[in-house]
Amino acid sequence: MAKMEIDAIFAFAKTKLEQFGCDEANAAATARTMTTAERDGSHSHGLFRMAGYVKSLKSGRVNGKALPKITIAAPSxxxxxGDEGFAPLALEMMREPLIEMTRAQGIAMCGITRTHHFAALWPEVEMLADAGLVAMATTQAMPYVAPAGGREALFGTNPQAFAWPRPGKPPLAFDQASSTMARGDVMIHRRDGQPVPMGVGIDKDGNDTTDPAAILDGGVQLAFGGYKGSAIALMVELLSSSLIGERSSAEAKAAHNGDGGPPIGGEFVMAIDPxxxxxxxxxxxxxxxxxxxxENMDGARLPGARRHINRAKSGPVEVSDKVLEEIAAL
Amino acid sequence: MAKMEIDAIFAFAKTKLEQFGCDEANAAATARTMTTAERDGSHSHGLFRMAGYVKSLKSGRVNGKALPKITIAAPSxxxxxGDEGFAPLALEMMREPLIEMTRAQGIAMCGITRTHHFAALWPEVEMLADAGLVAMATTQAMPYVAPAGGREALFGTNPQAFAWPRPGKPPLAFDQASSTMARGDVMIHRRDGQPVPMGVGIDKDGNDTTDPAAILDGGVQLAFGGYKGSAIALMVELLSSSLIGERSSAEAKAAHNGDGGPPIGGEFVMAIDPxxxxxxxxxxxxxxxxxxxxENMDGARLPGARRHINRAKSGPVEVSDKVLEEIAAL
Structure with missing residues (x-):
C-alpha cells in the first residue's frame, strides 16, 4: 500500500486524464470524484476507476472535452x-441551477443524459444536502440483474441514493445498488476464490449458487430482498432511462464497445426544500x-456513517500498489 | 364466503360509516377505498378494515366530518x-390540484398531514398514473420495525408505492411495505399457528425466530433485504414525517388511544410529467x-399484475363471512 495525500491523488488523477485527452474542466471534475471517494474510504470508486476512464478515452468512445449543456425543460x-463526456462535469454544472430551482419551486428534478457514469451517487446527493436540500438520485447501468423469478439480465445494478440534511452535521446519505451485491464485489470474490452468499445470483441454468464464476459466466445477479428489491430496480431503470429520454441498461450495453470503461447512460436527480x-x-x-x-441504538448504525468517519480523518490515505501499477501501465 | 356485487359493497360500507358518524363525503371516499381493494382482490385492505375505521370513530379519535384544506406551499x-379525518377524502381532493400542478411545473409533491391512513397506497399512485403521470407515495405508521442491526422498533412498516403510466394499458404500480412481511400477515400466521420465514422478525432477546407470537409479543419486525431495506424504511420515515411536518411512527403511537383504528400520520406524494x-x-x-x-420473461411477472387481473374480472367478489359478522356486531 502506498500512502498518498488527498491533494496528491487529485493532481495525479487530473494529470493522467489530461494526458489521455480530457480538457482541464473534465479532468478536474472527474479527478475530484475519484479523490472524494479515496478520502471517504470508497476505494472501489477511487483511483481503481482510472483504468476504465482512460480505456474509454483511448477507444474514442467518450468525449474528453465534453461541454454539458443545461436547459430548463419545465418550471421545475x-x-x-452531457455531450457524451464523463458524468462528473455535468453533475458539478448542474449543482447550482438545481439548488436555485429547488429553493424557488419547492421540489425540482434534473434529467442528465449522454454521460458516462462510473462513480458512486452519494457525491451528488450529498452536495445537495450540504445546501440544505433533501435529495434522491438513481442511475441505470448495463444489464446484470434479472427481475425476480426470471433468469435474464434486464436491469443494471441500478443504484438509488438518498440524502437528508442535518444542519451542523454531515448529512445522512445512503447509496445502494438494487442488486444484492455490487458487481465489482462479485468479481473480487471470483478473483480471490471466495464463495458469495446465497441470493447474490443464479447460474446459467437458473439454479441458486454461491460460485461467483457461475454468476459472472452466463449466470445473472439477483436484486436484494427478492421481489421487493426487484421492484426498486425496475423503478430505478424507468426513472433513469425512459423518464429522462435516455437508454435503458440493455440499450447502454448495445451501445458499448467493450473497452472496459463506463457505459453511456442517464441519471435522475431530485431535490426538495424541506x-x-x-x-x-x-x-x-x-x-x-x-x-x-x-446512532444511539445498540447494534444499529446510520447508512453511510463509515464514509463520514473516514472523511473526518486527516492525513494521507492508503492507495493500492496494484491500482497504481495498472495506471502506470496505461 | 358471501358473494357481493361491487356496488353493493360500496353501498354497505358507506351506510355503515355514516351510521357511526361520517358525513356523506367522508363515508363515500372511505367506502370507495375499501371497494376498490375488494374489486382488486386486496381483501386485507377491503371490508376487513371496516371494524378499525368504526372503532376509531366510536372512540372519538377520528373526525368523521373532516373537511381537508388544500394550500399551495410553494410553486411545486x-x-x-386532513382535519384529523380518514385519508381517502384528502387523497381524492388532492388529485386534481396535484395533476394540474404537475402538468404545469413538470414535477410536484403533496404533503398530506393530520389524516388516518388505513389502506394501500396503490390507489393514489394509480390515480395519478391514470392521468399520465409517474407517481410515488410513502407513509409512516406505528413503530413495528427495527433498523438493521438494532432491536428496538423505530420505523413503521413504512410502505413505498410507485406507478408508471402505460397508455392504453393498466399502469405499472407497486406498493410494498419496507418490512419483510406486512404486520397483518404476521398476525394471521399467529392466528393460524403457522411459522413465518426467517428474516421476518426477532424475539424480545434479539434472536432470529420463525415464531410469529415471539415477534409480536415483545419482539420486533425486520426490514426486507437487510440493511438496504432498512435504509428504504428510514427514507420513508423521513419523507412521510419530518419532511412534511407530521409525526414520526413513534409519535403517532404516542398519540394513539389503542382503539384498534388507524394511527394519525402523513403521506408524501410526488408526481412527474414524463x-x-x-x-x-x-x-x-x-x-x-x-x-x-x-411480462414475457419465463418465471417473472410485473409487480401488481395480480391486482389488474382481478380487476378485469366482472361480477360479484367473495367477501369473508367472518368479516361481515364482525361488522354486523359493531
Missing part, C-alpha cells in the same frame, strides 16, 4: 445534455431526532 | 391538512418495452 425540471415542504424550520430537529435514535 | 408543493421530463412522447413506448420484456 432541468435537463443536462423548509418549504414542511412549512417551517422544525423539520431539522425532527429528522435529527430520528437519526440520533439510530 | 401542495399541502393538505412528457416534460423526457422532452417528447417516446417515453411511453420506451417504458412499455422494458415492462413487456418482464
Amino acid at each position: 425540471i432541468l435537463r443536462v445534455d 423548509a418549504l415542504a414542511s412549512g417551517g424550520d422544525a423539520w431539522a430537529a425532527h429528522g435529527d431526532a430520528i437519526l440520533t435514535k439510530i | 408543493i401542495l399541502r393538505v391538512d 412528457a416534460l421530463a423526457s422532452g417528447g412522447d417516446a417515453w411511453a413506448a420506451h417504458g412499455d418495452a422494458i415492462l413487456t420484456k418482464i
Whole structure:
C-alpha cells in the first residue's frame, strides 16, 4: 500500500486524464470524484476507476472535452445534455441551477443524459444536502440483474441514493445498488476464490449458487430482498432511462464497445426544500431526532456513517500498489 | 364466503360509516377505498378494515366530518391538512390540484398531514398514473420495525408505492411495505399457528425466530433485504414525517388511544410529467418495452399484475363471512 495525500491523488488523477485527452474542466471534475471517494474510504470508486476512464478515452468512445449543456425543460425540471463526456462535469454544472430551482419551486428534478457514469451517487446527493436540500438520485447501468423469478439480465445494478440534511452535521446519505451485491464485489470474490452468499445470483441454468464464476459466466445477479428489491430496480431503470429520454441498461450495453470503461447512460436527480415542504424550520430537529435514535441504538448504525468517519480523518490515505501499477501501465 | 356485487359493497360500507358518524363525503371516499381493494382482490385492505375505521370513530379519535384544506406551499408543493379525518377524502381532493400542478411545473409533491391512513397506497399512485403521470407515495405508521442491526422498533412498516403510466394499458404500480412481511400477515400466521420465514422478525432477546407470537409479543419486525431495506424504511420515515411536518411512527403511537383504528400520520406524494421530463412522447413506448420484456420473461411477472387481473374480472367478489359478522356486531 502506498500512502498518498488527498491533494496528491487529485493532481495525479487530473494529470493522467489530461494526458489521455480530457480538457482541464473534465479532468478536474472527474479527478475530484475519484479523490472524494479515496478520502471517504470508497476505494472501489477511487483511483481503481482510472483504468476504465482512460480505456474509454483511448477507444474514442467518450468525449474528453465534453461541454454539458443545461436547459430548463419545465418550471421545475432541468435537463443536462452531457455531450457524451464523463458524468462528473455535468453533475458539478448542474449543482447550482438545481439548488436555485429547488429553493424557488419547492421540489425540482434534473434529467442528465449522454454521460458516462462510473462513480458512486452519494457525491451528488450529498452536495445537495450540504445546501440544505433533501435529495434522491438513481442511475441505470448495463444489464446484470434479472427481475425476480426470471433468469435474464434486464436491469443494471441500478443504484438509488438518498440524502437528508442535518444542519451542523454531515448529512445522512445512503447509496445502494438494487442488486444484492455490487458487481465489482462479485468479481473480487471470483478473483480471490471466495464463495458469495446465497441470493447474490443464479447460474446459467437458473439454479441458486454461491460460485461467483457461475454468476459472472452466463449466470445473472439477483436484486436484494427478492421481489421487493426487484421492484426498486425496475423503478430505478424507468426513472433513469425512459423518464429522462435516455437508454435503458440493455440499450447502454448495445451501445458499448467493450473497452472496459463506463457505459453511456442517464441519471435522475431530485431535490426538495424541506423548509418549504414542511412549512417551517422544525423539520431539522425532527429528522435529527430520528437519526440520533439510530446512532444511539445498540447494534444499529446510520447508512453511510463509515464514509463520514473516514472523511473526518486527516492525513494521507492508503492507495493500492496494484491500482497504481495498472495506471502506470496505461 | 358471501358473494357481493361491487356496488353493493360500496353501498354497505358507506351506510355503515355514516351510521357511526361520517358525513356523506367522508363515508363515500372511505367506502370507495375499501371497494376498490375488494374489486382488486386486496381483501386485507377491503371490508376487513371496516371494524378499525368504526372503532376509531366510536372512540372519538377520528373526525368523521373532516373537511381537508388544500394550500399551495410553494410553486411545486401542495399541502393538505386532513382535519384529523380518514385519508381517502384528502387523497381524492388532492388529485386534481396535484395533476394540474404537475402538468404545469413538470414535477410536484403533496404533503398530506393530520389524516388516518388505513389502506394501500396503490390507489393514489394509480390515480395519478391514470392521468399520465409517474407517481410515488410513502407513509409512516406505528413503530413495528427495527433498523438493521438494532432491536428496538423505530420505523413503521413504512410502505413505498410507485406507478408508471402505460397508455392504453393498466399502469405499472407497486406498493410494498419496507418490512419483510406486512404486520397483518404476521398476525394471521399467529392466528393460524403457522411459522413465518426467517428474516421476518426477532424475539424480545434479539434472536432470529420463525415464531410469529415471539415477534409480536415483545419482539420486533425486520426490514426486507437487510440493511438496504432498512435504509428504504428510514427514507420513508423521513419523507412521510419530518419532511412534511407530521409525526414520526413513534409519535403517532404516542398519540394513539389503542382503539384498534388507524394511527394519525402523513403521506408524501410526488408526481412527474414524463412528457416534460423526457422532452417528447417516446417515453411511453420506451417504458412499455422494458415492462413487456418482464411480462414475457419465463418465471417473472410485473409487480401488481395480480391486482389488474382481478380487476378485469366482472361480477360479484367473495367477501369473508367472518368479516361481515364482525361488522354486523359493531
